[in-house]
Amino acid sequence: MNIGFVGVGRMxxxxxxxxxxxxxxxxxxxxxxxxxxxxxxxxxxxAASQDLSEVTASADVIITVVSDDNAxxxxxxxxxxxxxxNPRDKLFINCATISPxxxxxxxxxxxxxxxxxxxxxxxxxxxxxxxxxLYLMCAGSEEAFRKAEPILKELGSSVRFVGQSGExxxxxxxxxxxxxxxxxxxxxxxxxxxALGLDLKMLRExxxxxxxxxxxLETDGEDMQNREHTCFFSVxxxxxxxxxxxxxxxxxxxxxxxARATKKQYDQMITQGLGELDKSGIAELTFKDRHKHxxxxx
Numbered sequence: 001m002n003i004g005f006v007g008v009g010r011m012x013x014x015x016x017x018x019x020x021x022x023x024x025x026x027x028x029x030x031x032x033x034x035x036x037x038x039x040x041x042x043x044x045x046x047a048a049s050q051d052l053s054e055v056t057a058s059a060d061v062i063i064t065v066v067s068d069d070n071a072x073x074x075x076x077x078x079x080x081x082x083x084x085x086n087p088r089d090k091l092f093i094n095c096a097t098i099s100p101x102x103x104x105x106x107x108x109x110x111x112x113x114x115x116x117x118x119x120x121x122x123x124x125x126x127x128x129x130x131x132x133x134l135y136l137m138c139a140g141s142e143e144a145f146r147k148a149e150p151i152l153k154e155l156g157s158s159v160r161f162v163g164q165s166g167e168x169x170x171x172x173x174x175x176x177x178x179x180x181x182x183x184x185x186x187x188x189x190x191x192x193x194x195a196l197g198l199d200l201k202m203l204r205e206x207x208x209x210x211x212x213x214x215x216x217l218e219t220d221g222e223d224m225q226n227r228e229h230t231c232f233f234s235v236x237x238x239x240x241x242x243x244x245x246x247x248x249x250x251x252x253x254x255x256x257x258x259a260r261a262t263k264k265q266y267d268q269m270i271t272q273g274l275g276e277l278d279k280s281g282i283a284e285l286t287f288k289d290r291h292k293h294x295x296x297x298x
Contacts, residue, residue, distance in 0.1 A: 001024075001025070001059075001061050001151070002025050002026075002027040002058065002059045002060050003019060003024055003025060003026050003059055003060070003061045003062075003151065004026070004027055004028040004029070004030070004055040004056070004058060004059030004061070004062045004063070005026065005030070005062075005063050005064075005065070006029075006030045006031075006052065006055055006062060006064045006065070006075055006083065007030075007031060007064055007066040007067070007071075007096070008029045008031045008036060008065070009031070009036070009067075010126050010231075010232075011122065011125075011126060011129050012029075012063070012065035012095075013036070013040050014126055014129035014130040015063065015065065015129050015134075015155055016044060016063075017043075018129065018130060018132045018155060019154060019155070022132070024151065024154065026044050026046050027046050027047065027059050028041075028046055028047045028048075028049045028054065028055045028058040029041050029044070029046060029047070029048060029049065029055075030048070030051075030052060030054075030055045034048070034050075037049075051081045052075055052078075052081050052082050052083045052085075053082070053083070053085035053086070055083065056083050056085060056086065056090055057085075057086065059090070060089075060090060060091065061090070061092075061093060061148070061151060062083060062090060062092050062093070063094075063151075064083075064092060064093070064095065064096065065095045065096055066096045066098075067096065068096075068240060069099050069102045071096075072094070072096060072098050072102050072106065073102060073106075076106050076109055076110070077109060084110065084113045084115065087110065087113050087114065087115040088113070088114035088115060089115065090115045090116070091115065091116045091118065091148060092106070092110055092115060092116065093117075093118050093120050093152070094117060094118065094120065095120050095121065097121060097169070097172050097176065097237070097240070097241050098169060098244070099244055100166035100167070100248070101166065103117075103139070103165050103166050103169050104165045104166045107165040116140075116141065116143070116144040116147070117140060117144065118140040118141075118145055119137075119138060119139040119140055119165060119167075119168040119169060120136050120137070120138045120148065120152060120168070121139075121168045121169055121171070121172035122134050122135065122156075123135040123136075123137065123172060123175050124156075125232040125233055129155070132154055132155055132156070132157070134155050134156040134157070134158075135156060135158045136152055136155065136156040136158065136159045136160065137162050137168040137171050137172055138152065138159065138160065138161050139162050139163050139165055139167040139168035139169070140164070141165075142161070145161050169244075170248060172241075173241060173244040173248060176238070176241035176242065176245070177241065177242050177245035177246075177259050177262075179216060179279075180241070180242050180259075180262045180263075180279065181258050181262050182214045182216040183216050183220060183238070183262075183279050183280065183282055184262045184282055186214065186216050186217055186220060186221060186224065187224055187280075187282045187283040187285070187286045187287075188286050189203075190203065190221065190224050190283065190287070191283060191286030191287040191288070192286075194225075194287055194288070195287075195288050200225045204217065204221045204222065204225070207221070219280075220279070220280040223280040224287075227283075227284075227290075228280075229277040229278045229280050229281040229284075230278060231276060231278045232278050233278060234275065234276055234277065234278065234279065235269045235270060235274055235276070235277050235278070235279055235281055236266075236270055236275040236276065237279075238266045238279045239263055239266035239267050239269075239270060239275075242259055242262055242263040243263060245259055246259055246263060265282055266279075269281065269285065272291065274291065
């Protein structure tokens with residue numbers, strides 16, 4: 001099958017590289033940043049499409065990795081050019097973390113146009129995208145999942161089908177909500193430890209061997225200590241995803257105070273111009289003599 005990509009930022013580009021390495025045929029890439037798309041197309045030896053409809057025309061399977069609900073709606077239902085121009089028998093695999101209802105709407109639009117759409121939400125980061133070890137949660141029709149599965153298994157070491165359209169997006173929102181809460185909690189623990197004069201390497205080791213252990217401790221603990229916030233998962237995306245979870249909570253009448261407090265911290269970072277730091281940058285709000293306390297920008 002010929003494969004096209006829409007959205008070739010950090011994740012999309014590395015997924016395309018992975019498929020190329022696995023000898024799958026990537027025929028076209030598209031991004032609103034034309035320079036990024038052109039550079040990747042040259043690297044992969046494929047077309048840098050000028051229009052979304054060109055991607056659909058040149059591929060059997062189109063993988064989308066866009067930023068938010070608005071971007072997702074635009075690529076599928078924007079006036080004039082969009083992906084659903086002559087899409088009959090095409091398969092769209094949508095990997096962005098967006099609101100569940102948008103995934104449902106996109107599936108309906110695709111089906112009405114004679115195509116299929118599948119959610120394939122990712123609970124991993126850039127390194128895993130490049131290595132083909134993503135954790136993928138998929139939802140939609142089982143027929144679409146079976147059709148997509150051979151490609152997904154080249155991208156992910158774990159590929160799970162979790163139910164009908166919208167379900168994977170719900171699961172992903174909860175994964176990121178809990179991850180964000182854990183990240184904020186770790187930053188507060190290390191920040192307090194630093195203020196008390198404790199050896200942070202020792203403290204991280206103790207955390208890892210006790211009830212304070214977490215996946216976030218493994219990925220972010222040392223970075224928080226060393227102020228190394230090179231972006232793998234941005235503050236801006238953390239705020240967006242916690243917001244999706246809070247909207248879901250509101251829809252069922254639940255109050256989630258920890259999720260609210262965490263989102264407030266990430267929103268504060270965006271306001272302070274720190275939105276493109278990695279989520280580990282939340283430590284800049286908790287360690288004394290860092291940004292919040294001294295105006296020291298990372």
